[in-house]
Amino acid sequence: MMDRSADASGVLAGSDVGSQKERVVTEEEWLQKWEMGNIGFHKEQGHPLLQKYLHVLLNGRSGLRIFFPLCGKAVEMKWLADMGHSVVGVEVSEQALKEFFAEHSLPYCEEPVPGISGAKKLQSTSGNISLYCCSIYDLSSSIVGKFDGVWDRGALVAVNPCDRQRYVSLMITLMEKNSSYLLVTVSYDPNKHKDGPAHWGPMAGQVLPTVLCS
Numbered sequence: 256m257m258d259r260s261a262d263a264s265g266v267l268a269g270s271d272v273g274s275q276k277e278r279v280v281t282e283e284e285w286l287q288k289w290e291m292g293n294i295g296f297h298k299e300q301g302h303p304l305l306q307k308y309l310h311v312l313l314n315g316r317s318g319l320r321i322f323f324p325l326c327g328k329a330v331e332m333k334w335l336a337d338m339g340h341s342v343v344g345v346e347v348s349e350q351a352l353k354e355f356f357a358e359h360s361l362p363y364c365e366e367p368v369p370g371i372s373g374a375k376k377l378q379s380t381s382g383n384i385s386l387y388c389c390s391i392y393d394l395s396s397s398i399v400g401k402f403d404g405v406w407d408r409g410a411l412v413a414v415n416p417c418d419r420q421r422y423v424s425l426m427i428t429l430m431e432k433n434s435s436y437l438l439v440t441v442s443y444d445p446n447k448h449k450d451g452p453a454h455w456g457p458m459a460g461q462v463l464p465t466v467l468c469s
């Protein structure tokens with residue numbers, strides 16, 4: 256399913272496509288973005304496409320385990336938790352996760368993650384929001400379990416092109432059989448950009464996400 260109702264602000268300029276493919280943003284650079292407050296990707300309002308396609312994510316189910324890859328401090332985590340779902344996120348920036356709990360006035364506790372050295376799990380005291388502070392590539396289903404749903408906004412599109420296959424393979428292992436995957440991505444004219452739809456190409460045909468274009 257494709258939704259093009261949102262604006263096209265995320266569409267890449269043609270000249271960017273070639274260099275974009277080689278571009279690597281390091282974890283250190285992400286941490287710096289958070290430190291400097293260069294977080295234009297963070298939105299204070301819940302994403303309109305999540306509201307619009309919530310029924311697709313839930314598919315009539317309640318009490319889901321929902322995964323937020325590369326979660327930042329996405330406000331939708333609180334929103335879904337308040338609806339009775341259990342939310343798990345992963346994010347390299349501890350600052351982002353602490354800001355999430357602070358901005359929603361949610362008490363939380365921290366604990367190390369067995370099996371991932373240096374990683375921490377920040378969990379709301381109520382227990383329904385667990386945020387892992389580590390690289391997503393450190394996770395596995397034996398550590399975080401499997402999920403009934405995934406909200407992928409600003410995640411696959413933020414993954415370095417050279418890591419896309421690894422990301423997709425991991426996501427597949429984290430999904431329950433009937434899970435729903437909502438992917439917010441960008442779209443552009445393949446006639447103008449012969450590389451094809453690089454931002455979601457690796458997903459196509461593998462997990463059949465619901466692709467929402469913004």
Ligand code: SAH
Pocket residue numbers: 282285286296297298324325326327328329345346347348351389390391392408409410413
């Ligand atoms: N999904 C969020 C944030 C998108 S920006 C939102 O909708 O607001 C991408 C986020 O991924 C940044 O916060 C960055 O710090 C984090 N990140 C980048 N590489 C990562 C990795 N390998 N593992 C976990 N988080 C990562």
